[in-house]
Amino acid sequence: MIEKALGGTRRYWIWIVVLLAVIGAGTLVYLRQFQEGLTVTGLSRDVPWGFYIAQFTFLVGVAASAVMVVLPYYLHDYKAFGKLTVLGEFLAIAAVCMCMLFIFVDMGYPTRVLNIALHPTLNSLMFWDMVVMMGYLVLNVVISRVTFSAEQRKVAPPRWIKPLIILSIPWAVSIHTVTAFLYSGLAARPFWMTAILAPRFLATAFAAGPALLILICLLVRRFTGYDVGREALKKLGVIVAYAMSINLFFILLELFTVGYSDIPEHLEHLKYMYFGVGGQSTLWIWMWASGIIGLFSLVLLLVPKLRTNETLLALACVAVVVSIWIEKGMSMVVVGFVPNPFHEFTEYAPSASELTISLGIYAVGILILTGLLKVALDVRKHKPKVV
Amino acid sequence: MSGETSRRVFLQTTGAAVLGIGCGIPLVRALASEIEDEQGTGPRWAMVVDTRKCAETCGKIDGSPPCAAACHRIHNVPTKIEDPKEEVKWIWTEPYEHTFPGRDPKYLSDDLRGQDVLVLCNHCENPPCVRVCPTQATWKRDDGIVMMDMHRCIGCRYCIVGCPYGSRSFNWKDPRPHIEEVDDDFPTRSKGVVEKCNFCSEKARDSADGTWTPECVAVCPEKALIWGDISDPESELRKTLAERFTVLRKPELGTRPRVFYLV
Numbered sequence: 315m316i317e318k319a320l321g322g323t324r325r326y327w328i329w330i331v332v333l334l335a336v337i338g339a340g341t342l343v344y345l346r347q348f349q350e351g352l353t354v355t356g357l358s359r360d361v362p363w364g365f366y367i368a369q370f371t372f373l374v375g376v377a378a379s380a381v382m383v384v385l386p387y388y389l390h391d392y393k394a395f396g397k398l399t400v401l402g403e404f405l406a407i408a409a410v411c412m413c414m415l416f417i418f419v420d421m422g423y424p425t426r427v428l429n430i431a432l433h434p435t436l437n438s439l440m441f442w443d444m445v446v447m448m449g450y451l452v453l454n455v456v457i458s459r460v461t462f463s464a465e466q467r468k469v470a471p472p473r474w475i476k477p478l479i480i481l482s483i484p485w486a487v488s489i490h491t492v493t494a495f496l497y498s499g500l501a502a503r504p505f506w507m508t509a510i511l512a513p514r515f516l517a518t519a520f521a522a523g524p525a526l527l528i529l530i531c532l533l534v535r536r537f538t539g540y541d542v543g544r545e546a547l548k549k550l551g552v553i554v555a556y557a558m559s560i561n562l563f564f565i566l567l568e569l570f571t572v573g574y575s576d577i578p579e580h581l582e583h584l585k586y587m588y589f590g591v592g593g594q595s596t597l598w599i600w601m602w603a604s605g606i607i608g609l610f611s612l613v614l615l616l617v618p619k620l621r622t623n624e625t626l627l628a629l630a631c632v633a634v635v636v637s638i639w640i641e642k643g644m645s646m647v648v649v650g651f652v653p654n655p656f657h658e659f660t661e662y663a664p665s666a667s668e669l670t671i672s673l674g675i676y677a678v679g680i681l682i683l684t685g686l687l688k689v690a691l692d693v694r695k696h697k698p699k700v701v
Numbered sequence: 702m703s704g705e706t707s708r709r710v711f712l713q714t715t716g717a718a719v720l721g722i723g724c725g726i727p728l729v730r731a732l733a734s735e736i737e738d739e740q741g742t743g744p745r746w747a748m749v750v751d752t753r754k755c756a757e758t759c760g761k762i763d764g765s766p767p768c769a770a771a772c773h774r775i776h777n778v779p780t781k782i783e784d785p786k787e788e789v790k791w792i793w794t795e796p797y798e799h800t801f802p803g804r805d806p807k808y809l810s811d812d813l814r815g816q817d818v819l820v821l822c823n824h825c826e827n828p829p830c831v832r833v834c835p836t837q838a839t840w841k842r843d844d845g846i847v848m849m850d851m852h853r854c855i856g857c858r859y860c861i862v863g864c865p866y867g868s869r870s871f872n873w874k875d876p877r878p879h880i881e882e883v884d885d886d887f888p889t890r891s892k893g894v895v896e897k898c899n900f901c902s903e904k905a906r907d908s909a910d911g912t913w914t915p916e917c918v919a920v921c922p923e924k925a926l927i928w929g930d931i932s933d934p935e936s937e938l939r940k941t942l943a944e945r946f947t948v949l950r951k952p953e954l955g956t957r958p959r960v961f962y963l964v
Contacts, residue, residue: 351892352856353874358786362858362871422856422871422893429836429855440835440859501829501954502865579803655867656799660786 318692319685325537326688333681340674343667344419352422354667360660361651363420365668368647369675370416372522372639373409374493375515377450379523380406381486382553388479394545397694401534401542402527403458404686406486410451412679419671439496446489453482466693490515497650505583505650508571514564515642521557522638524550525631530683532628540691551627555615558634562612586659587649593659597648600640608637744912744930745845746900747959749941750819752797753812754925760817768819768917768926769793772898775916777889779872779879789870791898792821792917800950801962813964819926821917822847822868822898823950823958830860830869839895845931845959846900856893865951866958869897931959 322330347354357364383402386392421427435441457479464471494512501507528550531542572580585591590598611633613620620626653659664672759766765773765780769792773780779789794817798806806814824847831841838853839860861869875892883889887903890896904913918926929938941947947961 351872351874353787353892357873359788359861359870360786360867362861420857422858422895423854423891424856424893426836426853426855429838429853433836433853435835435837437832438835438859439833440857444835496859500833500863501956502863651862655865656795657802658799 318689322688329684330681333677333684336677337674337681340671340677343670344674347419347667347671348424352420354665356663356665356668358660358662360654360658361648361662363647363651364662365643365664365672366416366420368643369672370413370420371493371515371647372643373413373416373679374447374490375519375638375642376523376526377406377409377413378486378490378516378519379527380454381483382520382524382557383527383550384479384486385483386549388476389483392549394543394549397540397542398527398531398546398550400458400462400690401530401687403454404683404690405523405527405530406454407451407458407686408679408683410447410454411682412675413447414451415675415678416672419675439492439499443489443492443496446485446492450482450485450489453478453485457482462690462693487516490519497647502655503650504577504579508568510564510567514561514568517557517561517564518638518642519557521554521561522635522642524557525554525634528554528631529628529635532624534687534691538691538695540694547624547627548622551615551621551630554631554634555612555621558608558612558615561638562608582653582657583649586652587645593652593661595661595663597645601645604637604640604645607633607640611637743844743932745932745959746824747845747929747931747938747961748900748915748918749927749938749947749961749963751925751927751963752816752818753963754923755819756812756816758921758923758925766794766817766819767920767922771916771920772901774881775884775901776887776899777876777880777884778896779876780881781879782876787873789872789876789896791870791896792819794818795820801948818962820866820868820950821960822900823866823956823960824898824900826957826959827955829863829865829954829956833859833863835859842902846902847897848899848902849896851888851890851894851896854894856895858895860895865954865956869895871895 343354355364355366380402383395383399387395387399418424418427430441430444457475460475461471461479491512494515497503497506498508498511528547531547531550535541569584572584582592586593586598587601588598590596611630614626614630614633615621621630648662651660651662755766769790772778772792773790776791778791782788797813797816797818798804798809800818800820824845826845828839828841828847830839831847834840835857836853836855838850838855839847840850841847856871858871861871872890872892872894877883877889880889901913901915901917904915905911907913912930915926915928918928927938927941929936931938931942933939941963942961945963947963949958949961952958
């Protein structure tokens with residue numbers, strides 16, 4: 315099966331070479347970081363986590379969002395998602411791999427990273443995050459492989475796979491919950507210490523993930539002719555609309571509690587995030603952009619006439635991904651550190667090295683996704699009638 | 702079942718079993734160690750900082766007070782790092798308003814306004830850094846000292862994120878070229894690990910009775926720092942705590958710091 319990834323059109327190979335070039339650039343810069351230390355990043359003693367951990371957080375959401383196609387298909391037997399499910403699982407696999415790479419490049423002493431497994435520490439959420447991420451990766455690899463190979467051989471998948479599929483549903487929720495717990499259980503950082511962080515993570519995940527999946531489906535259809543069907547895309551659009559609305563609702567809940575209670579320790583972070591109070595950075599401009607783009611996407615998503623227009627749906631999905639990426643991938647981690655425990659405002663911006671390494675990791679993820687999709691679509695193309 | 706299939710099934714089963722045992726045993730061990738009692742009966746070290754004495758003695762000094770200079774010298778702390786974003790420090794001063802935030806700065810007494818207050822690791826009774834560390838590279842000893850194993854630390858910086866006091870430093874680059882003068886009695890660090898104050902626990906090596914005086918306490922000309930066993934009611938430290946009003950940094954967080962401040 316895997317050999318399908320090695321044969322392809324000229325366009326396929328150009329794409330692969332471009333991805334490999336980006337990965338190469340990222341690797342070279344990473345080697346420099348490995349040599350010189352995390353000084354090559356924009357991080358500091360006041361902002362010890364930044365772009366890498368933020369990308370990790372965003373991508374955990376993308377990984378978890380596979381549940382939004384798995385659940386309707388397997389639990390509710392929603393047939394329209396039949397051609398979509400494997401794409402969702404593949405996206406999850408690629409996202410989990412990127413997550414692990416982002417954690418790895420963030421380590422100060424990467425050659426010791428296995429210490430997490432050698433000295434398992436049950437009171438550390440980072441340990442549990444590793445456990446749930448690894449478990450989720452294994453689940454998705456096994457499920458997609460077994461169901462796909464059964465489909466290829468035109469037989470029903472073995473019965474033991476069903477419990478695993480059902481297990482993968484709460485497991486998907488768990489990966490983003492545990493990732494939220496990484497942040498929300500820290501007395502030191504009032505900005506994150508909110509019980510609604512996990513639900514917010516899930517809402518953004520279930521909006522951005524399916525939005526990304528819609529975009530991938532449209533690209534795949536355009537370049538390979540593989541069509542998941544209008545019905546599936548429409549239904550995904552509804553899922554994005556609900557999740558994005560809930561996300562907005564959650565943001566308003568957060569703003570109310572922090573704003574009305576008026577506790578300076580909590581409010582200062584929000585003032586910095588939305589108005590730049592205390593600092594010099596331009597992060598607040600991004601946050602306003604995120605809000606406006608998010609609202610714009612919501613208008614497109616909530617009006618059925620607009621949502622069912624595929625071009626506008628694609629536009630809405632781009633807006634959803636951009637809006638949520640700014641919030642999760644740029645601001646959420648950093649604002650937790652500004653101001654610092656001494657109430658000093660230290661700014662952070664990712665360095666060019668940080669961005670190049672991150673780009674390289676995204677390219678790895680896209681390469682994995684491309685390879686997996688290539689295999690799956692080639693197989694399906696040759697046997698268009700599937701069980 | 703064909704030969705090839707059965708071999709594949711065998712390999713898959715064996716692989717899964719090895720993986721299961723490999724992950725399972727350390728997990729069980731970790732569970733067992735969780736229920737062990739960490740409370741010892743020996744001394745538990747703590748410190749009192751007399752901020753007024755500090756201000757009288759070192760208030761007008763530019764740069765590091767002698768306690769910080771001495772600490773950093775004997776612990777090979779890379780003080781020559783210029784960039785404040787990459788600074789490594791074990792003990793230093795912060796303005797009063799920043800050390801004890803949340804008080805209304807407008808009506809602060811004149812002598813406290815802008816006064817330098819010594820800060821260092823609080824060696825919390827309930828340390829969040831220890832709770833979050835994924836490798837037990839930082840842990841709490843029976844004598845209350847929160848220790849760092851710089852050979853186990855993976856540099857994830859979760860402890861820095863979890864510390865409400867900004868007491869921990871990360872080696873963003875190789876610290877060795879930035880050490881003023883290397884002291885061979887204490888190890889230097891590599892890039893990529895976290896470090897912090899250890900209450901000079903290395904001094905126990907040369908001590909006959911297992912007690913010692915941290916360098917910062919020893920070098921202070923005005924004895925502004927009181928160090929002792931908080932479990933001993935007869936210690937100078939306990940007597941000071943009994944007689945005088947002390948404050949803690951962010952006591953509401955429940956970390957129970959073991960560095961007390963006389964203001």
